[in-house]
Amino acid sequence: MVVSNSTHIPEKIRQIELPTVDLSLSRSKVSELIIKACEEFGFFKVVNHGVPNEIIERMEMESYEFFNKPVPEKQLAGAADPFGYGSKKIGFNGDVGEVEYLLLSTNPLSFSNNPDQFRCAVRGYIEAVRKVACEILEMMAEGLWVSDTSVFSRLIRTVDSDSLLRINHYPPLVLDTSASPPPCHHHRVGFGEHTDPQIITLLRSNDVSGLQISPEKGVWIPVPPDPNSFFVNVGDVLQALTNGRFVSVRHRAMVSSEKARISIGYFGGPPLNAIISCPKELEGDNKNRKSIYREFSWSEYKEAAYSLKLGESRLNLFLN
Numbered sequence: 001m002v003v004s005n006s007t008h009i010p011e012k013i014r015q016i017e018l019p020t021v022d023l024s025l026s027r028s029k030v031s032e033l034i035i036k037a038c039e040e041f042g043f044f045k046v047v048n049h050g051v052p053n054e055i056i057e058r059m060e061m062e063s064y065e066f067f068n069k070p071v072p073e074k075q076l077a078g079a080a081d082p083f084g085y086g087s088k089k090i091g092f093n094g095d096v097g098e099v100e101y102l103l104l105s106t107n108p109l110s111f112s113n114n115p116d117q118f119r120c121a122v123r124g125y126i127e128a129v130r131k132v133a134c135e136i137l138e139m140m141a142e143g144l145w146v147s148d149t150s151v152f153s154r155l156i157r158t159v160d161s162d163s164l165l166r167i168n169h170y171p172p173l174v175l176d177t178s179a180s181p182p183p184c185h186h187h188r189v190g191f192g193e194h195t196d197p198q199i200i201t202l203l204r205s206n207d208v209s210g211l212q213i214s215p216e217k218g219v220w221i222p223v224p225p226d227p228n229s230f231f232v233n234v235g236d237v238l239q240a241l242t243n244g245r246f247v248s249v250r251h252r253a254m255v256s257s258e259k260a261r262i263s264i265g266y267f268g269g270p271p272l273n274a275i276i277s278c279p280k281e282l283e284g285d286n287k288n289r290k291s292i293y294r295e296f297s298w299s300e301y302k303e304a305a306y307s308l309k310l311g312e313s314r315l316n317l318f319l320n
């Protein structure tokens, strides 16, 4: 199917079944499936993840409650510069979308103006998803035959990891049927095309669609929602840590449903002073054993990523 985006460039929407990883399978099978998915798409769905339902439900309920409040009350969470409540404006470079959100740092929890129950729900949720993220990162290292199997996971497990939690609330799509000419496409951009700068993202949403991934320019694969699963994507730093074997997937969120979408993203990032370089087992097999990317610190990379527009690529600024 061909649809148009706001700049009227034709886009192809492709319906492809995306990889699913069942975490209850044997460890070797799981790591094999994860490696394949990360090399092919930089993206997979996780089922049987072991995060208790109560933790997820509580988090979702508190999120609904937060976004149902009047705007002045939501603003008590502070402005999203960098942590707090934001609406429409994304980042610092003029990007906008049909979304309101709460952006929180996970270490320590930047969340002082909100009620205790919400704080507790967020804490419990972060702890649970971080655990799953660490397990996944360890199985990635195992599958890549890296001897230090916690080489990736310790970057997000440490207390000074620069990780984030983002709760997004996408409004329902309201079509102006009286518009003349009538609207030609039934979707709007909620959160524009981008890659995540960090190591790994675990995203969970209610049963409302919107997420799409782009394996190649102009091609979009809609990801059917599944409230019982997490969607995992490789971030830019993991692409660098794996010397380009894993791909940091481009993705976006569209507003295309008559129901509001709530998504909760955990972005596992390294400490600001961490030096990003791939383990020796993943260095090139060329004569100089050179890796594709030069060494960089997460703070250096973050600064570059945050100074660009949403859709702009940053990892290629760090090529060797």
Ligand code: GA4
Pocket: 090, 091, 092, 093, 095, 103, 164, 166, 194, 195, 196, 197, 198, 267, 305, 306, 307, 308, 309, 310
């Ligand atoms: C994408 C992933 C996370 O949501 C985020 C986003 C951040 C923001 O909203 O402030 C960024 C975006 C994200 C990447 C490029 C920069 C920074 C907006 C933007 C234009 C919180 C993050 O870490 O990077």
